[in-house]
Amino acid sequence: MSEEKKFEHVKIEKVDEGNYAVVSINRPDKLNALQNQTLREIAEALETIEIDEKVRCVILRGVKEYTKKPAFSAGADLSARGGPKLNMENIRHRSHAMYLRHKYYDLIEEFPKPLIAAVDGYALGGGLELVLVCDLVIASKKSEFGFPEIRRGIFPGNGGTQRMIRNLGKMRVNRMMYFGEHFTAEEMYSMGLVSFLVDDDKFEEFVHEKASWLGNAATNALFVIKKCIQYGTQVPLNVGLQFEHWAYALNTTSKDVIEGVGAFLQKREPKFQGK
Ligand code: COA
Numbered sequence: 001m002s003e004e005k006k007f008e009h010v011k012i013e014k015v016d017e018g019n020y021a022v023v024s025i026n027r028p029d030k031l032n033a034l035q036n037q038t039l040r041e042i043a044e045a046l047e048t049i050e051i052d053e054k055v056r057c058v059i060l061r062g063v064k065e066y067t068k069k070p071a072f073s074a075g076a077d078l079s080a081r082g083g084p085k086l087n088m089e090n091i092r093h094r095s096h097a098m099y100l101r102h103k104y105y106d107l108i109e110e111f112p113k114p115l116i117a118a119v120d121g122y123a124l125g126g127g128l129e130l131v132l133v134c135d136l137v138i139a140s141k142k143s144e145f146g147f148p149e150i151r152r153g154i155f156p157g158n159g160g161t162q163r164m165i166r167n168l169g170k171m172r173v174n175r176m177m178y179f180g181e182h183f184t185a186e187e188m189y190s191m192g193l194v195s196f197l198v199d200d201d202k203f204e205e206f207v208h209e210k211a212s213w214l215g216n217a218a219t220n221a222l223f224v225i226k227k228c229i230q231y232g233t234q235v236p237l238n239v240g241l242q243f244e245h246w247a248y249a250l251n252t253t254s255k256d257v258i259e260g261v262g263a264f265l266q267k268r269e270p271k272f273q274g275k
Pocket of ligand 1: 029068079
């Protein structure tokens with residue numbers, strides 16, 4: 001495992017044999033609570049690895065070495081108000097702070113390679129909103145999810161109301177947001193928000209296995225799946241099907257298609273290059 005350029009709130013590591021990178025939110029004393037800087041650094045970290053051909057999948061997680069309680073992220077940093085240059089009494093400054101947050105969540109969602117949220121602990125508020133901009137969720141059984149914002153007089157305004165309703169039904173989303181309760185990983189799995197539910201002691205190994213699988217898979221095909229799902233759900237079916245049609249044509253120019261089909265015909269395992 002080699003360590004990359006250092007950020008203040010975030011750590012990037014590359015796992016060469018799995019062709020993946022790990023972006024860890026590194027604020028353990030605050031249960032990885034998010035400031036605008038944290039979100040900006042996550043977006044920048046992803047940007048630095050976007051065109052790195054050796055990285056074909058990314059894990060987003062809370063730092064493994066926790067100091068207080070294990071957490072993916074306990075949400076917005078309640079001890080921080082705006083940024084040093086922002087006057088939060090001014091509506092335009094408040095609006096700008098929200099513009100920045102939305103921008104960072106959008107940038108993270110746009111990352112073109114598979115992005116796995118590896119949740120081992122709390123994923124609350126803005127932390128859960130971060131989960132929503134990932135492609136897959138692997139959660140350990142001890143993890144807890146929720147939108148506690150209402151208990152602080154606020155609401156999930158970093159895309160939460162809009163992205164969660166595109167994942168779960170209205171009555172479930174309202175329950176989560178109206179009451180601010182925590183939900184177990186098992187409950188979230190049964191609702192369909194968690195892709196893989198894993199025993200606590202198997203978590204690290206499982207995350208590595210899934211990231212390595214994606215890191216060695218057909219990267220271009222994963223890219224078009226990601227974009228078809230992401231945009232196809234936002235347009236009428238005929239437009240989505242046209243999008244899929246052209247995405248399919250684009251993917252057939254990939255060398256990995258020749259490898260995948262060839263390997264099947266030759267009765268061997270494919271060796272995808274991500275090209
Ligand atoms: N922002 C800033 N600091 C936070 C934080 C947040 N969102 N969540 C936790 N922390 C800090 C706590 O202040 C505490 O710091 P301290 O040890 O210096 O006092 C530390 O992280 C550990 O949290 P603590 O509350 O002592 O742990 P706990 O196990 O009793 O409870 C939580 C864990 C996550 C249930 C609880 O911290 C919590 O409810 N946090 C706020 C979650 C939230 O409302 N998020 C949405 C924000 S809009």
